Amino acid sequence: MIKPIPDEAWVRKLLDWFDAGNRIMPWRNTKDPYKRWISEIMLQQTKVETVIPYYEKFMTCFPNIQALAAANEDDVLKQWEGLGYYSRARNLLKAARIMQEEHDGTFPESEKEALKLPGIGPYTAAAVLSMAYDMPLSSVDGNVMRVFSRIYALKENVLEPRAVKLVRTKLESMIPKDRPGDFNESMMELGAVVCLPNNPRCIDCPIQNSCQAKKSGLAQELPIRIKKNNKKILEKHVFVVWNKKKDALLLKRNPSKGLLGGMWVFPTQESLESKQGLVQENNKGYNNENKESEEETRLLTTMVMTRKIGKAKHIFSHQQWNMTIYEAEIDSSDIMGYQWIQLSEIEKLAFPEVYQKVLRSISLDSADS
């Protein structure tokens, strides 16, 4: 349970601190729900400094709901390239089209309706509605959970959904009705620049006198985060298949759901095998220099002139890819699901960071030779 509130005056002190000076962001000091919405989606699990250039570019391309709703998914994904969590971009487009068709081209003005939109959950709905429409809703993110945990010395595991609900209910009971959006932003600002995860700067904290954690020397120990980590380590074999005659690479676009959905990717061992090696002419020109593993040898039967050109590692949230990169030519014109993409067209396509690395390694090699 939450301990009795030591001093609810901390709410006003926090707002005063926020008013006295906060970081400049292009979406701050506006109540435009579109700008608030786009920025909140981009900020999900993403640092402010990373978001700012993406936000500026996105606003230039898609300045309002109408422009976004009319856009192609490929163009939206291209703008999102490198930001990660690509379902955010696809859901953004879906939601814009729903707003256009069912909400007169505006962001809905009720929490219930906002929560129906793809990509908008409890946090984002509360953030946009409080900042754009002054609705007294608390947007609870990682910063807020940390700040709250310390102020009240909360002993709940903040990774549990019930802890988030607990905090949200408590904060909404005391949210200043005149400035709900500023209060939400000030909590996050405090978490981002003062109440840091490691080595919190309690000396600089405007509400240190109201903080239970500081009083009991627990600031560094809170919040409590108990998580089980099941990161899987996968060995990937990535093929750079280059058709010199066409001056093209063999690539495919992922289906929209799942890992790297909608993004352009290189052939890998398992993606080829899932097609059951749909190469028309197998067992031809098989280069047996590389037969370190049986899986590799099996795949190589579909390739000719295959050679190892490097290694790379990429760490996702729950996976680690240890990649071996091969250069290959293929003795067949077509592989189901894959397309030959001319080199001049590649820069127009959206690739995830993991394959941007591969692309860069290729251009380095060709520059050397």
Add this chain to the structure above:
DNA sequence: TACTCGTGGCG
């Protein structure tokens, strides 16, 4: 509920 979904920075 538990798992999935990217990327970059930091100690």
Add this chain to the structure above:
DNA sequence: TCGCCAAGAGT
């Protein structure tokens, strides 16, 4: 180098 973390949501 490695694990952790950061303005969450979908399934």
